[in-house]
Amino acid sequence: MYRMGGSVVYTLYGESHSEYIGGLLDGIPKGTEISIDTINTELALRKPSAGIGTPRTEPDDVEFISGMWDGKATGERIHYRIRNTNTDSSKYDIFNRTPRPGHADLPALVKSPDHRIKGGNQFSGRLTVSVVVAGSIARQFILQRGISVAAFTRSIGKIRDDEERTFEDAAQSKRFPTKAVTEDLDSLMRDEILKASAEEDSVGGIIECIADGLPIGLGGTWFDSLDAEIARAVFAIPACKAVEFGKGFGLAGMRGSESNDPYYYDDGIKLRTNNMGGVLGGMSDGAPMVFRAAFKPTPSIGKEQDTVDLENMEDAKVKVEGRHDPCIVPRAVIVVESMTCLVIADQIMRETS
Numbered sequence: 001m002y003r004m005g006g007s008v009v010y011t012l013y014g015e016s017h018s019e020y021i022g023g024l025l026d027g028i029p030k031g032t033e034i035s036i037d038t039i040n041t042e043l044a045l046r047k048p049s050a051g052i053g054t055p056r057t058e059p060d061d062v063e064f065i066s067g068m069w070d071g072k073a074t075g076e077r078i079h080y081r082i083r084n085t086n087t088d089s090s091k092y093d094i095f096n097r098t099p100r101p102g103h104a105d106l107p108a109l110v111k112s113p114d115h116r117i118k119g120g121n122q123f124s125g126r127l128t129v130s131v132v133v134a135g136s137i138a139r140q141f142i143l144q145r146g147i148s149v150a151a152f153t154r155s156i157g158k159i160r161d162d163e164e165r166t167f168e169d170a171a172q173s174k175r176f177p178t179k180a181v182t183e184d185l186d187s188l189m190r191d192e193i194l195k196a197s198a199e200e201d202s203v204g205g206i207i208e209c210i211a212d213g214l215p216i217g218l219g220g221t222w223f224d225s226l227d228a229e230i231a232r233a234v235f236a237i238p239a240c241k242a243v244e245f246g247k248g249f250g251l252a253g254m255r256g257s258e259s260n261d262p263y264y265y266d267d268g269i270k271l272r273t274n275n276m277g278g279v280l281g282g283m284s285d286g287a288p289m290v291f292r293a294a295f296k297p298t299p300s301i302g303k304e305q306d307t308v309d310l311e312n313m314e315d316a317k318v319k320v321e322g323r324h325d326p327c328i329v330p331r332a333v334i335v336v337e338s339m340t341c342l343v344i345a346d347q348i349m350r351e352t353s
């Protein structure tokens, strides 16, 4: 079991090939309206798209065990689970002997000699199905407080969207399989994925996430900071390798006179720019919260790679057969949103409890 949050506490359980994957969500206030249709719509956004995702398909039917009644949270623990129906571990045996570079195989096998690789085990992207259910519940809670979250694909491989994008652009991206914001970018990004896939390879990319409607001052200090909590939650998503807020690494090369976001008054305190990504001192500053997360290329690839044979401790080769996403990014967009909603819901409830 893996846990996050202080007042809205999310617990994740399951493995890639276990009978069920599930979640426990504590702290969602009694009476919060929760639509199962909305949860299902968001789960559909995590499913692989034809051609650019893994051929492993799952119905992702969510069974609620407790905490929901008549479309509302009862205030008790919300417990749900999703059955895994499409599990085939046969292709993975070989990785117990010749671990896949870039995946968790080697550290997991060395750490626990009785570990047996079945799919991605607890490291699998499949577990994000649970994150999306919890995130959707959290999203419905924060929406009722005027806060909305939307993410989109900023880049895939060498194809990068360099335009300024708004919350509405991010929300519209769900029309396209790659979650890019325009049809042209979607087509270029799709080609980039298909090209890598045809070469038995994979590509990574960048997801940008925007949270709108945060009141000034939401968040905490030091380890409770809004940005620290978001970074922790988003880094927990398998294959995430970087998170930056606002201009992020770009701020390092700026002068303070360029980077500071000046204030002005217009029916409330506003910011002229948003270089900080909407967070100051661990609290929201009134601008939309904007951050980007980089996802590495999928580690499991058909191309032959160097590894070590753990039985005789000699150099060896490994090729990955089986069902894998040539690019994780399109499926991870909703997962990044979900993590963001969970952190914001938790921050709201920390302030009220």
Ligand SMILES: Cc1cc2nc3c(=O)[nH]c(=O)nc-3n(C[C@H](O)[C@H](O)[C@H](O)COP(=O)(O)O)c2cc1C
Residues within 6 Å of the ligand: 054, 102, 103, 104, 120, 123, 124, 125, 126, 128, 237, 238, 239, 240, 296, 298, 299, 300, 323, 324, 325, 328, 331, 332, 335
């Ligand atoms: C939605 C999603 C789908 C994923 N699909 C795959 C996949 O098909 N094959 C694979 O090797 N890794 C996949 N991953 C990534 C691995 O789970 C991840 O790289 C691995 O557990 C090692 O963890 P790390 O990359 O965070 O270090 C996926 C991740 C996510 C978020």
